[in-house]
Amino acid sequence: MSEYVGLQGRAWFQALTGNDQPRTGDPGSVLTADAQVRRETAVFLCVVPNPDSRFPCVRDGQVGLEEAYALATRIREAIDDDRDKPKAEKRPIIAIIDVKSQAYGRREETVGIFLAAAASADAYASARMAGHPVISLVVGHAFSGGFLTHGYQANRILAFDDSGVTIHAMHKEAAARITRRSVSDLERLGHQIAPMSYDVRDYAKLGTLHKLLHVNNPIEPTESEIVEVKQAIADAIADARMGAEDLGNRMNSPAARKTRKAGRTVRALMEKQWVTA
Amino acid sequence: MEKIEFDYPAAKRRITKRAHVGVVGSGDMEILLEPSTTEGAHVSITTSVNGFRDTWKSVFDRFFSKFDGAASIQINDAGATPGSVLLRLEQAVEVIEQ
Amino acid sequence: MSESTFVPSFVNRRSFIELDGRARAQSLLDEGTGKELVGPFDRIESPWLPMQDAVPQADDGCIVMKGRIAGNRAVVISLEGAFQGGSIGEVSGAKMTAALDLATRDSSAGIPTAAVLLLETGGVRLQEANLGLAAIAEVIASILSLRQHAPVITVVAGTVGCFGGMSLAAGVSSYVVMTREARLGLNGPEVIEQESGVEEFDASDRALIWAVHGGEQRVGMGLADALVEDNIDEIASAVRRYVLAGKPAQHRSEQVELYRERIAALDTSKQIDPLTLREQWGLRDSQGGAR
Numbered sequence: 017m018s019e020y021v022g023l024q025g026r027a028w029f030q031a032l033t034g035n036d037q038p039r040t041g042d043p044g045s046v047l048t049a050d051a052q053v054r055r056e057t058a059v060f061l062c063v064v065p066n067p068d069s070r071f072p073c074v075r076d077g078q079v080g081l082e083e084a085y086a087l088a089t090r091i092r093e094a095i096d097d098d099r100d101k102p103k104a105e106k107r108p109i110i111a112i113i114d115v116k117s118q119a120y121g122r123r124e125e126t127v128g129i130f131l132a133a134a135a136s137a138d139a140y141a142s143a144r145m146a147g148h149p150v151i152s153l154v155v156g157h158a159f160s161g162g163f164l165t166h167g168y169q170a171n172r173i174l175a176f177d178d179s180g181v182t183i184h185a186m187h188k189e190a191a192a193r194i195t196r197r198s199v200s201d202l203e204r205l206g207h208q209i210a211p212m213s214y215d216v217r218d219y220a221k222l223g224t225l226h227k228l229l230h231v232n233n234p235i236e237p238t239e240s241e242i243v244e245v246k247q248a249i250a251d252a253i254a255d256a257r258m259g260a261e262d263l264g265n266r267m268n269s270p271a272a273r274k275t276r277k278a279g280r281t282v283r284a285l286m287e288k289q290w291v292t293a
Numbered sequence: 294m295e296k297i298e299f300d301y302p303a304a305k306r307r308i309t310k311r312a313h314v315g316v317v318g319s320g321d322m323e324i325l326l327e328p329s330t331t332e333g334a335h336v337s338i339t340t341s342v343n344g345f346r347d348t349w350k351s352v353f354d355r356f357f358s359k360f361d362g363a364a365s366i367q368i369n370d371a372g373a374t375p376g377s378v379l380l381r382l383e384q385a386v387e388v389i390e391q
Numbered sequence: 392m393s394e395s396t397f398v399p400s401f402v403n404r405r406s407f408i409e410l411d412g413r414a415r416a417q418s419l420l421d422e423g424t425g426k427e428l429v430g431p432f433d434r435i436e437s438p439w440l441p442m443q444d445a446v447p448q449a450d451d452g453c454i455v456m457k458g459r460i461a462g463n464r465a466v467v468i469s470l471e472g473a474f475q476g477g478s479i480g481e482v483s484g485a486k487m488t489a490a491l492d493l494a495t496r497d498s499s500a501g502i503p504t505a506a507v508l509l510l511e512t513g514g515v516r517l518q519e520a521n522l523g524l525a526a527i528a529e530v531i532a533s534i535l536s537l538r539q540h541a542p543v544i545t546v547v548a549g550t551v552g553c554f555g556g557m558s559l560a561a562g563v564s565s566y567v568v569m570t571r572e573a574r575l576g577l578n579g580p581e582v583i584e585q586e587s588g589v590e591e592f593d594a595s596d597r598a599l600i601w602a603v604h605g606g607e608q609r610v611g612m613g614l615a616d617a618l619v620e621d622n623i624d625e626i627a628s629a630v631r632r633y634v635l636a637g638k639p640a641q642h643r644s645e646q647v648e649l650y651r652e653r654i655a656a657l658d659t660s661k662q663i664d665p666l667t668l669r670e671q672w673g674l675r676d677s678q679g680g681a682r
Contacts, residue, residue, distance in 0.1 A: 070659045073587055085651040092647060120578050120586035126603050126663045127654060128614045130577040131644060134531075134562025138644040141535045160515070160524065161577055164556050168528040185515040185524045190585065195517055209442055211481070211522040224525050263532045266525065267485075276522070278438050279485035286429050286455065286489040293426040293457040294444040313431045316411055317448040318473030325431055325449055341446045369446050 022065040022077035024156035024180065024234045025114030029062040031237040032112070032246065039090065044068060045077070046086040054250035058108035059094050061087055063115050063166050073121030079162040080119035084132035087166060091139035095146055103147035108253045109140070111167040114156030117187065118165065133165040140169035149256035151249055154216075155234050158183045169263075171256035172226040174248055176234050181216045188214060210275055223272025226252055295343045299350065301357045302333035308362040312388035315381050322370040322378065326385040329363040340370040352378050360386060405623040407548050408572060412471035415509050415548070416456040418623050419467055419630050424458035429486055437480050439519045448474045453483035455490045461631040464497070464504040466490050472511030472551035479512065479557060480519040484526020491533035491543075498540035505634045506537055508545045508564065513579070514555015527556035534563050538642065542566060544633045546626060547615075549573040552604065563644045566633040567615035568626065569606030575615065576604040602665045611669035614643070 026047070030036040035049035042048065045066035050057050065077035074080035091109060098106045119129060144150045152170035163183065167173070175181055185191075192199045206213035210221045220228050229248055231241045259265055266272060267280055308328050315323035329335055336353055352375050366382075373381070407415060417425050429435060431449035440447045452474035456467045468487050470477040479487075487508075494504040515523035534543050545564040547553045552574035553561050561567055561575055569575065580600050583592035593599060602608060610618040616633075619625045653672060657663060 072659075073591070081654050085647055085654060088647045089651060117586075118577060120583050120591075122583060122587075122592045122603065123657075123659060123663050125576045125578060125583065125592075126665050126668065127657065128576075128609075128612070130558035130575065131562045131614055132650065132654075133577060134559040134644040135647055135650065137528075137531050137559055138535060138563050138642070139647070141532055142645075145536070161556060161559075163524070164528055164531065164559055168524075169532060183521065185520040186517060190582075191517055191520075193585070205443065209439060211439060212518070212520045219521055222521055222525060262536060263529050266529065276481060276485075278435060279481045279522075279526070282429055282435055282482055282485040283489045285433060285435070286486065287493060289428045290457065290490075290493045293428060294441065294446060311432060313449070316471055316473045317446055321473070323431070323448060325434075327432070339441075339446050341444065367449075369448055371446050 022114055022116060022156065025062050025112055026064045027235055028153070028155045028237055028245075029060060029064075029112045031242045033060045042086045042090070043082040045074060045083050046090070048090045053108060053110070053246060053253065056107065058110050058253070059090065060110045060112060061090060061166070062112040063087070071119065071121065071123055073119045073124060077114070077116045078119040079115050079117075079133070079165045080121070080124055081127055081129055081132045084129070084136040084165050088135045088139040091143050094148065095143050098148070104257065106146065106148040108149040108151060109143050110249060111140070111150070111152045111170060113152055113154045113158045113163065113167045115159065115162035115166060116157055117159045118161030133161055136165045137169050144169060144171055145261050147261060149253040151252045151256065153245070153249065154181055154183060156181060159187065160185050171259065172252040173224060174227050174229055174252060175216055175219070175225055176231050177216060177228040178231065178234050180234055182214050183216060183219045184214055221271050222275050223269040224266045226255070295340050297338040297340065297346050297349055299336040299353055300333060301336070301353070304334035304357055304361045305332065305363050306361045308364055308389055310389040312385040314384045314388065317369045317371050320372050320374075320377075322368055322373040322381060324381050324385045325367040326389065327365045329365040332363065334362065334364045334366065336366045336368070338368040338370060340368070342370070342372050348375060351375070355379070356382050362389070406621050407623045407626050408550060408570070408621050410623070411473065412452070412469040412509065412511070413454045416454050416467040416469040419507055419627050420456060420458035420460060420465070421462065425456045426458060428455045428457055428490070430454070435482055437482050437519065439480065439522070443518050445518060451480060451482035451486070452477060453486040455486050460505065460507070460634045463634050464502060465507060465634060466494050466504060467507045467509065469509040470512045475516055477510075477512035477551050478514060478516035479523045479526050479530075480516040481522040481526060484523060484530060488526065488529045488533045491530070491537050495533065495537040495540060498537065503541045505541045506534075506543045507630055508543065508560065510545055510547050510553040510557055510561060511549070511551035512553055512555065512557045513551065514557050524556060527560070530557075531559050531563055534560055538563070538565050538638065542633055542636065542638055544568065544630055546630065547573040547575050547606070548621065548626065554579045563642065565639055565642060566617070567609070568617045568619055568629045568633070569609055569615045570619055570621045571606045572621060573606040574600065574604035575606070575609050608665050608669065611673045612665070613672050
């Protein structure tokens, strides 16, 4: 697996918003900017590495305490600002994702990073439930607690079809260690078992991804790619607005009907049994 | 992982209840015991410990020497000892004979 | 004439921790009201475990029981910590989400239905990786939907504790009940030691583990609501209390400004003393501030 560098997030945030600064008072690891997407203003959010962080365990781009609460703050700001607007006018919230993982530190555990992560997920979900279209664009890594905190509550998830893009529950080396397998064994297993794969094309088979987008090199966005990606984001926003405010579309997608059969069977059976219980 | 099946056609007494006991934890197992849909009793074992078919057979031969219910027994096993298996079977029988 | 016999309390103590997941669920519901849904005899097992030579469990380690608590409609969702560490796979995750969504549907239609989550779990089941993670995101979403209508009460009793992505489920819950033995955190001590080194967290230091993640600490610092003994009656009583209390005025995961300020005030130049956090944060909560 390639050495995580965390540059894709910033590159695409800059390309899509013309901006790469945190808001005043926010940590250097959280970038927020308003930008136009097809004639409306959307708020873009991104978590990037911050070597100057007060918390030593987030300096490589992990999502930690300050990151989670800054995200929650910015999202709740958008919810408050649009509180009285009709649903069709609630601003879209776009999460650009390239995060190494959650932060693995004693300070974080002591202070309660589980709650910080929950607060951010809560904010994203609250925005979605209030009618804001929430779109996630995975341009690099999206792992585990980092993704649960920043991006996984979106209405629609987009990702680049690139070997540098990985969505997964645990990094290969750690997963290999814990399951007592070699990394190459794990990779081989991933080819047979789609949910275990580190390949984003296999992730797409699970049905939670709205679209796979093609770019030549995620670290260097080109002018035409930026236009296409903005288009895809705008389309995803429109699609989200036509759908429900919950995550039900994930289990009902064509891919999910194939790969998540057992989960779907559970839902149907429980509904049947619930009413007579 | 191994799948093992046994039949005990002599176990013909009709049973009416079902029982579930146990947990598929390390060194433990779960049993689902129900009325058989065919004549006689049927045992189906899924185990993470391979190569012990004979041991399982002895356990069930012993069990069915005293139990004559036409039961369908499904076992998910993660390394329970023969003693534990018999204990769990007895627990299941207790439930259906209440 | 009566004779009094000394019976040590531990003889009569009925341990909740010693119960398996199913028995724990049953113990919290009003007598005779519990009905298991999608139980072991429905045999919806993990399709992914057998592919990797791992033995499945007929209920995939998640027990859903619908019934009543203190007369109110409720559903208890219990994770079996002894099966694959209580980890979340496609099926167990779907059972949780389905139960939460059905409780939401009933609650929206005028039948408030509380949910009680018994979380003994390490988080995502690695053998199902991305389906486990996706399921957890959906569980979090479903809790956030339900808690608008009815309380969602998480109980972490031990011995597995509540870690990984499911700690966010605890974080968005209306109320969290913990025993002293229980632990709650995003990353367990071994994971921290592996990722950040033994200086950062010595996973063999049991005192440190409970000082950081233990129930007494979490409740003391205001990150959980009630500290209970490992006793069935006490835990059932706490759950009943919260079912009757209904939705809280504000959820802990909505208190963004409060926690942001608290974190800004921390001295991060060295490790943070857990007891100090209890003094600084816990006191404020007990005075009715913030919670």
